[in-house]
Amino acid sequence: xxPAPSIVFFTVASGAGYGLLFWLGLLRPTGLLPQAPAFALTxxxxxxxxxxAGLLASTFHLGNPQRAWRALSQWRSSWLSREGVAAxxxxxxxxxxxxxxxxxxxxxxxAAGLLAALGAAVTVWCTxxxxxxxxxxxxxxHPILAPGYLLLGAYSGMALLxxxxxxxxVVGGPASFIVTLGLAGLVLKLAYWQIVDRLGPAASLASxxxxxxxxxxxxLDPPATETSWLMREMGFRVxxxxxxxxxxxxxxxxxxxxxxxxxxxxxxGGGLAVLAxxxxxxxxxxxxxxxxxxxxxxxTHTAALYYHG
Amino acid sequence: MTCLPDRPxxxxxxxxxxxxxxCVGCQACATSCKQWNAxxxxxxxxxLHPYSxxxxxxxxxxxxxxxxxxxxxxxxxxFPRSCLHCETPDCVTVCPTGASYKRAEDGxxxxxxxACIGCGLCAWACPYGAREMDEVAGVMKKCTLCVDRIxxxxxxxxxxxxxxxxxxxxxxxxxxxxxxxxxxxxxxxADRGGQALMPDxxxxxxxxxxxxxxxxxxxQPIEDQPTPLDIKNPLLRxxxxxxxx
Ligand code: SF4
Ligand code: SF4
Ligand code: SF4
Numbered sequence: 001x002x003p004a005p006s007i008v009f010f011t012v013a014s015g016a017g018y019g020l021l022f023w024l025g026l027l028r029p030t031g032l033l034p035q036a037p038a039f040a041l042t043x044x045x046x047x048x049x050x051x052x053a054g055l056l057a058s059t060f061h062l063g064n065p066q067r068a069w070r071a072l073s074q075w076r077s078s079w080l081s082r083e084g085v086a087a088x089x090x091x092x093x094x095x096x097x098x099x100x101x102x103x104x105x106x107x108x109x110x111a112a113g114l115l116a117a118l119g120a121a122v123t124v125w126c127t128x129x130x131x132x133x134x135x136x137x138x139x140x141x142h143p144i145l146a147p148g149y150l151l152l153g154a155y156s157g158m159a160l161l162x163x164x165x166x167x168x169x170v171v172g173g174p175a176s177f178i179v180t181l182g183l184a185g186l187v188l189k190l191a192y193w194q195i196v197d198r199l200g201p202a203a204s205l206a207s208x209x210x211x212x213x214x215x216x217x218x219x220l221d222p223p224a225t226e227t228s229w230l231m232r233e234m235g236f237r238v239x240x241x242x243x244x245x246x247x248x249x250x251x252x253x254x255x256x257x258x259x260x261x262x263x264x265x266x267x268x269g270g271g272l273a274v275l276a277x278x279x280x281x282x283x284x285x286x287x288x289x290x291x292x293x294x295x296x297x298x299x300t301h302t303a304a305l306y307y308h309g
Numbered sequence: 310m311t312c313l314p315d316r317p318x319x320x321x322x323x324x325x326x327x328x329x330x331x332c333v334g335c336q337a338c339a340t341s342c343k344q345w346n347a348x349x350x351x352x353x354x355x356x357l358h359p360y361s362x363x364x365x366x367x368x369x370x371x372x373x374x375x376x377x378x379x380x381x382x383x384x385x386x387x388f389p390r391s392c393l394h395c396e397t398p399d400c401v402t403v404c405p406t407g408a409s410y411k412r413a414e415d416g417x418x419x420x421x422x423x424a425c426i427g428c429g430l431c432a433w434a435c436p437y438g439a440r441e442m443d444e445v446a447g448v449m450k451k452c453t454l455c456v457d458r459i460x461x462x463x464x465x466x467x468x469x470x471x472x473x474x475x476x477x478x479x480x481x482x483x484x485x486x487x488x489x490x491x492x493x494x495x496x497x498x499a500d501r502g503g504q505a506l507m508p509d510x511x512x513x514x515x516x517x518x519x520x521x522x523x524x525x526x527x528x529q530p531i532e533d534q535p536t537p538l539d540i541k542n543p544l545l546r547x548x549x550x551x552x553x554x
Contacts, residue, residue, distance in 0.1 A: 063443075064448065065426070071406050074312075133399070136510065210520060214377035214382075215382070230441060233429065233442075306373055
């Protein structure tokens, strides 16, 4: 599948934004985070910025963005519609949360924060399910896919939270969370790649043509000598060699490096810790960008069978 | 509404039956489809760079050629590919806007181009690659089963058939009601072992493909068979050769 830059950016940016919102709403009442309203407001602002930028980027992918509101109507059957509804609804408690922080209504802040956290989790789950529900794409139509979106959203959100809270003077807790979530993410990615490497396409060309009785089927002539939208969209292929390099870059940038930086920050604290955690947040985002690009590039669609066999 | 409709019992399932035995891959169905639909329900069907390198465009029907089987048993199979008007297609249910829909009355799957936002998700959800984006209008397009011909009372009754069916010079395409076991198309499917494509994915396609017929055992081209001129006796053969010089 073609890794469209707008979708790759959308899922990474809004995933991280919702992750940040989730942890902020959930952890702030526990006292593990800096309690100054300025801290919570900075995190909230950053998360809404990322979410909004991602949602706007996703509309660049549409042929008719001015009709995007119509996408809220089919929540009964469509995960994309559910995602849109959940994303919009989550703005309500998030803005309420911000209002409560500014006006110092601490009870409301806790309640709205928790509701926003719930909305964030639901939205990212819907994003994952859009892809996981597509039967023609074997690499996506798998129970591990949507939990992966959730976990990596939570992980990148935590990386952002740790960076901001280090600036606010709290290092230990969030930094250790990065290590835990990073380990979980690492295991998940390794498991995912193990699964997709063993997976064949969702069907064979023989069953796609109804010619199974004749034996092996292979393409001879395509319908046209030039390409088409279908081929650009579903015929995208990445060389195994390149994918292997990118997987290593993803593991290094997205997981190994930030975990080491967080361990370092937890150990030494102070100004160096702020620097280390800022760097960790950046490498996590870079690593997840590579991860998301690969998630598209390595996915194969049954329609491509008619062309590539 | 992108939930699938409750199809009334006995409602027809209109579709195509395509004979892979007689299809010669001439592309007549593809070009006549393009011609009719360019100005029909889902028109226009844009072409990008039509007169230069990189020419491409929207087609509802594309004809592939495949090689199937090995050695002497192997054969070339021409394979027209268009929407199969599935009974339980995810292309409809994934649509966030309600633009994609399946008609309760005859099962035809269509797109409402005034509501489509061009997100492309329905094309991802179609295993058969049957949907194509009109990148000029930014909306999804697909085979309409020539809904604007088959019920069209302004054309003679004999022509109320999909354009591709009428154009086929070898009569490899048949249109009809596949829900009715007595219909000509259903009979054809029963007689010839018509196949549903990728049935495991659970979309329950309506269209069927008739696999190529078995070759006659030992069938040899007539030219290779002995004729009265193949004279066994060497003397007579020599005489024959001398006399025919
Ligand atoms: S062939 Fe594809 S576009 Fe047509 S109904 Fe089936 S899933 Fe939908
Ligand atoms: S491209 Fe149009 S028809 Fe297809 S899913 Fe999106 S809105 Fe629906
Ligand atoms: S039924 Fe009509 S729209 Fe569909 S492939 Fe045939 S000519 Fe094209």
